[in-house]
Amino acid sequence: MTNCKVILLNPPTAVPSSEILLNLVYLSSTLKKAGHDFLVLDATAPFHLLNEEELEQQILQFSPHFIGVTITITYIPQTYEYLKCLKKLKIPIVAGSPHANCCPEEVLQHSVDIVAIGEGEDTILDLAKYFLGRKKIEDIAGICFIKKDDSVCYTSKRPLIKNLDTIPFPDYDAFPIVYYTGSHNPFSNPIFWSVFSSRGCHYNCIFCSSHNVFGRTYRARSPQNVFQEIEFLAEKYGARIFAFQDDEAFINKDRIIEFCGLVKKSQFALKFSAQLRIDSLDEQMLSEMLSACFCRLAFGIESFNDETLQKINKIYTVSDIHEGFKILEKIHFPAIYFNNIIGFPWETPEHFKKNIQEMSIIPKSLIFFSSTATPIPYPGTKLYDQYHKQYGFTEWWLDLKRNSPSPSKINAFFMLFLSDQLCLYIDDVFWDYSPQMKRAITDFCWKNSSIYLRRLFPFSEYLLIFIFSKISHRIWKFSPQLEKILLYPVAWVAKRLKLDKKTSFIYHT
Numbered sequence: 001m002t003n004c005k006v007i008l009l010n011p012p013t014a015v016p017s018s019e020i021l022l023n024l025v026y027l028s029s030t031l032k033k034a035g036h037d038f039l040v041l042d043a044t045a046p047f048h049l050l051n052e053e054e055l056e057q058q059i060l061q062f063s064p065h066f067i068g069v070t071i072t073i074t075y076i077p078q079t080y081e082y083l084k085c086l087k088k089l090k091i092p093i094v095a096g097s098p099h100a101n102c103c104p105e106e107v108l109q110h111s112v113d114i115v116a117i118g119e120g121e122d123t124i125l126d127l128a129k130y131f132l133g134r135k136k137i138e139d140i141a142g143i144c145f146i147k148k149d150d151s152v153c154y155t156s157k158r159p160l161i162k163n164l165d166t167i168p169f170p171d172y173d174a175f176p177i178v179y180y181t182g183s184h185n186p187f188s189n190p191i192f193w194s195v196f197s198s199r200g201c202h203y204n205c206i207f208c209s210s211h212n213v214f215g216r217t218y219r220a221r222s223p224q225n226v227f228q229e230i231e232f233l234a235e236k237y238g239a240r241i242f243a244f245q246d247d248e249a250f251i252n253k254d255r256i257i258e259f260c261g262l263v264k265k266s267q268f269a270l271k272f273s274a275q276l277r278i279d280s281l282d283e284q285m286l287s288e289m290l291s292a293c294f295c296r297l298a299f300g301i302e303s304f305n306d307e308t309l310q311k312i313n314k315i316y317t318v319s320d321i322h323e324g325f326k327i328l329e330k331i332h333f334p335a336i337y338f339n340n341i342i343g344f345p346w347e348t349p350e351h352f353k354k355n356i357q358e359m360s361i362i363p364k365s366l367i368f369f370s371s372t373a374t375p376i377p378y379p380g381t382k383l384y385d386q387y388h389k390q391y392g393f394t395e396w397w398l399d400l401k402r403n404s405p406s407p408s409k410i411n412a413f414f415m416l417f418l419s420d421q422l423c424l425y426i427d428d429v430f431w432d433y434s435p436q437m438k439r440a441i442t443d444f445c446w447k448n449s450s451i452y453l454r455r456l457f458p459f460s461e462y463l464l465i466f467i468f469s470k471i472s473h474r475i476w477k478f479s480p481q482l483e484k485i486l487l488y489p490v491a492w493v494a495k496r497l498k499l500d501k502k503t504s505f506i507y508h509t
């Protein structure tokens with residue numbers, strides 16, 4: 001039997017990525033289990049960046065039946081340009097990803113021959129059969145392609161994988177850790193190993209496009225299967241710190257408690273991080289998680305304003321948020337992280353004041369870090385559908401002015417402490433805020449950070465950090481280069497004293 005030869009490609013991007021993309025890991029593990037030949041080319045791995053020539057050389061040398069590309073929204077203009085060059089190699093190109101799910105026809109118009117819609121594991125195996133001449137293209141569920149008469153053909157919908165335990169464990173043999181960390185020793189620079197323990201989310205927040213691939217049906221792996229994967233990664237690659245990347249890993253408390261029980265018996269010293277909903281907290285579950293070394297919890301709180309929470313369809317209220325904080329305080333959770341999204345089209349500076357008031361009553365013993373960003377209207381979301389015409393950002397992701405991922409290559413002093421206050425250094429490209437709104441958003445960022453910095457540092461240190469951050473921000477807005485020259489000595493001292501580490505969430509927990 002001949003095997004199919006497949007290249008899995010993450011195209012070159014302006015900014016390197018230290019994350020190993022789970023989609024490529026899952027697809028390569030699936031191809032490996034089925035006995036196909038594949039080569040992963042992650043052009044964005046920071047210690048193994050690949051340019052167009054190097055990619056071309058490796059692709060031609062491998063001579064695949066097809067190239068499977070994953071497309072990330074942040075880099076679309078650049079990726080589409082690159083795909084034009086790739087097309088010249090005359091090797092079929094298949095693309096997938098959440099963005100490809102939202103905009104399959106757009107992707108087909110940019111040098112791609114086939115778009116995979118839905119989960120990719122079974123689809124890529126069917127595509128391998130097709131390229132080996134063993135299956136008709138029309139018989140592959142979950143794809144679209146351009147027919148000879150130039151019309152677009154959508155095949156039948158790809159059913160969701162019923163039993164997630166049947167998916168092969170992520171296998172990182174094709175992703176040398178040295179490409180991502182610069183070292184062969186997995187402990188020298190511990191990256192988070194991603195775990196995806198469930199798929200789908202049954203909520204429907206208006207800014208979220210997570211449902212595009214996995215839908216709104218919640219499917220979970222068994223605790224034993226998740227634990228076996230973790231032991232496999234710990235044993236084979238020396239992985240110790242794991243990040244649960246699921247949308248809703250913690251919806252089933254019994255499943256989590258059972259998982260924590262297994263972790264406590266592990267021979268390895270494991271640590272976990274996860275993101276969850278603040279209204280899904282339960283004292284027993286959280287205590288079990290804490291004793292199983294879940295030490296980094298992040299919450300998509302988004303807003304402390306009931307009107308906004310209701311309009312974004314979060315399904316909880318400010319008082320539910322405070323209930324969640326009480327549980328965290330009660331079990332002495334060391335520190336948490338949460339995001340704020342401010343500047344929705346209906347919001348005014350009054351909304352932000354309310355947010356700050358609510359944040360200042362978070363229990364004093366609860367250390368938190370929080371980020372602030374303005375809403376990004378991703379395609380496939382209600383936020384995009386409702387406002388793109390009114391604000392003129394239709395298909396913004398194709399426009400380099402709106403979709404250029406690198407805000408500044410120069411790290412200013414204030415970013416040492418406030419790098420997550422995105423509104424301080426990324427311009428609004430969607431919502432045409434008035435000068436008054438812009439001031440209120442900036443003001444919110446300062447007040448928000450002041451609340452959490454005050455909990456982390458003794459008063460004198462806090463004051464110095466805050467004053468120098470303000471000065472740094474002022475100068476940086478005028479000239480990032482000048483800021484670098486003037487504030488460099490202060491940044492040097494702060495780093496020597498490891499003050500910046502105190503605001504690093506990973507360090508703290």
Ligand code: B12
Nearest residue numbers: 021022023068069070073096097099116119120209210245
């Ligand atoms: C974890 C995660 C991250 C992690 C990635 C970690 C990692 N190790 O992979 C981090 C934190 C780095 C991240 C960053 C960002 N993310 Co993110 N992220 C997610 C999250 C929660 C899970 C992604 C994941 O791992 N899924 C598991 C894999 C297996 O699923 P998958 O990627 O969809 O792949 C499947 C199919 O799509 C398909 N497939 C994918 N590629 C291909 C290719 C081929 C050839 C085929 C056949 C099939 C195929 O098969 C795969 C297996 O079934 C999703 C939400 C979600 N539920 O999807 C958001 C999500 C993907 N992220 C999103 C965004 C916007 C971002 C950021 C741009 C945020 C920002 N403003 O900075 C950045 C982009 C950074 C970058 N460098 O690209 C959006 C994407 C929106 C869109 N329409 O494209 C999502 C959907 C969340 C949201 N906001 O709605 N993210």
Ligand code: SF4
Nearest residue numbers: 201203204205208247
């Ligand atoms: S933001 Fe979270 S809870 Fe809301 S729909 Fe997306 S994944 Fe689900």
